[in-house]
Amino acid sequence: xxxxxxxxxxxxxxxxxxxxxxxxxxxxxxxxxxxxxxxxxxxxxxxxxxxxxxxxxxxxxxxxxxxxxxxxxxxxxxxxxxxxxxxxxxxxxxxxxxxxxxxxxxxxxxxxxxxxxxxxxxxxxxxxxxxxxxxxxxxxxxxxxxxxxxxxxxxxxxxxxxxxxxxxxxxxxxxxxxxxxxxxxxx
Amino acid sequence: xxxxxxxxxxxxxxxxxxxxxxxxxxxxxxxxxxxxxxxxxxxxxxxxxxxxxxxxxxxxxxxxxxxxxxxxxxxxxxxxxxxxxxxxxxxxxxxxxxxxxxxxxxxxxxxxxxxxxxxxxxxxxxxxxxxxxxxxxxxxxxxxxxxxxxxxxxxxxxx
Numbered sequence: 001x002x003x004x005x006x007x008x009x010x011x012x013x014x015x016x017x018x019x020x021x022x023x024x025x026x027x028x029x030x031x032x033x034x035x036x037x038x039x040x041x042x043x044x045x046x047x048x049x050x051x052x053x054x055x056x057x058x059x060x061x062x063x064x065x066x067x068x069x070x071x072x073x074x075x076x077x078x079x080x081x082x083x084x085x086x087x088x089x090x091x092x093x094x095x096x097x098x099x100x101x102x103x104x105x106x107x108x109x110x111x112x113x114x115x116x117x118x119x120x121x122x123x124x125x126x127x128x129x130x131x132x133x134x135x136x137x138x139x140x141x142x143x144x145x146x147x148x149x150x151x152x153x154x155x156x157x158x159x160x161x162x163x164x165x166x167x168x169x170x171x172x173x174x175x176x177x178x179x180x181x182x183x184x185x186x187x
Numbered sequence: 188x189x190x191x192x193x194x195x196x197x198x199x200x201x202x203x204x205x206x207x208x209x210x211x212x213x214x215x216x217x218x219x220x221x222x223x224x225x226x227x228x229x230x231x232x233x234x235x236x237x238x239x240x241x242x243x244x245x246x247x248x249x250x251x252x253x254x255x256x257x258x259x260x261x262x263x264x265x266x267x268x269x270x271x272x273x274x275x276x277x278x279x280x281x282x283x284x285x286x287x288x289x290x291x292x293x294x295x296x297x298x299x300x301x302x303x304x305x306x307x308x309x310x311x312x313x314x315x316x317x318x319x320x321x322x323x324x325x326x327x328x329x330x331x332x333x334x335x336x337x338x339x340x341x342x343x344x345x346x
Contacts (some may be wrong), residue, residue, distance in 0.1 A: 004335065004337065006337050008302060013258070062217050065218040089259055102225045123337075125194050125197075125302075125336065125337075126194070127193070127194025127195035127196050127298070127299075128193075128194035128195075128197075128299045128300075128301075128303060129194075129300070129302055129303020129304060130247075130298070130300035130301075130303065130306065130315055132310070146195050146196055147195070148196075148197060149196070149197070149252040150194065150196020150197055151196060153196065153197075154196075154201070154337050154338030155197040155338070156337070157337035157338050157339055163337055163339060165336055165337075167323075174336060174339045174341060175339055176336070
C-alpha cells in the first residue's frame with residue numbers, strides 16, 4: 001500500500017508517519033532525504049537516528065536519486081520527506097533549476113513503489129501560503145519550487161492508495177480505505 | 188457559482204477542466220487588463236469581468252493587482268450605493284457591482300493565501316486579508332465550495 005501524508009508544517013505528519021510505519025511488518029526503513037548542513041543539523045540527525053533505532057527502523061540516507069536504494073523483500077519504506085528531496089533534485093549549489101527534476105523524482109519513486117510492500121511519503125502543503133503570487137515578492141525559484149512540489153503531490157496522490165492531510169496531529173482521510181490495522185492519529 | 192479554493196499548484200484548474208470547461212471558457216486574473224486606480228476602478232473591473240466567459244481563474248491575483256477595489260471599506264461603500272440606487276428606483280446596472288460580477292461567474296478559483304508566514308509589507312498583508320474576506324463572502328453565496336489538496340477535491344459546502 002502506498003500512502004501520502006500532507007499538511008502544513010508542524011502538524012504531526014512525521015509523528016504519524018512513524019506510527020504508521022511502526023505498525024507494519026519488518027523490515028521498516030526510514031529513507032532520510034535531508035542534506036546535512038552544519039553542526040546543528042548533524043546533532044539533530046544523530047538524535048533522530050538513535051530514536052529510530054529504538055523503534056527497529058533501519059535508516060538509509062539519500063539526498064537525491066532515491067531509486068538507488070534497494071530494500072529487502074517485503075519492506076515498508078518511509079520517505080521523509082518529499083520537500084527536501086524536491087529541493088535537492090531541483091536546485092544545484094548555484095541555485096540553478098533542473099528542468100527534468102520532477103520527471104526524475106516521479107520515476108525514482110515509482111521504482112521504490114515496485115520494490116516495497118508499503119511506501120509512506122511525507123510531503124508538505126507549501127502552496128497554501130502566498131508564495132505563488134508574483135506580487136508577493138517571492139523569488140522565481142521559490143515559485144518554481146511551489147509549482148513542482150504541487151505537481152508532485154497531485155501526481156502521487158492520484159496513484160497512491162491512501163492520502164491523508166494532518167491537521168493538529170489529526171489525520172483527515174482524503175482518499176482510500178485504510179486497513180483495520182491503521183493507527184488512529186489522535187494522541 | 189462554484190468556488191474552488193486551495194494552495195498554489197494544488198490542482199484547481201484540473202478540477203475545473205474535469206467539470207467540462209475548456210480553456211476558451213476560462214478568464215485568468217493574471218491576464219485581466221489593469222484598470223488603474225481610477226475612481227471608477229470597481230465599475231471598470233466589473234465590466235472587464237463580464238466578458239461572457241463562465242470561469243474566472245486565480246481570483247487572488249485580481250485582488251493583489253487591485254487591492255483598493257476589494258477592501259472591506261470598498262465593499263461597504265458598494266452595499267450602501269446599491270441600497271441608495273434601489274431606493275431611487277434606478278434601473279439596476281449589473282456591471283456597476285463588482286461583487287455581483289463575480290457571482291455571475293459559474294466557477295471561480297482562488298488560492299488559499301492565508302496560511303504560511305505573515306507577509307512582511309503592509310500592502311501584502313492588506314491584499315492577503317482582502318483575498319480571504321472576499322473568499323468568505325463568495326463562499327457564503329456559492330452553491331458549492333470545493334477545496335483542492337494534492338489534486339483531491341474535498342467538498343466543503345454543497346447547497
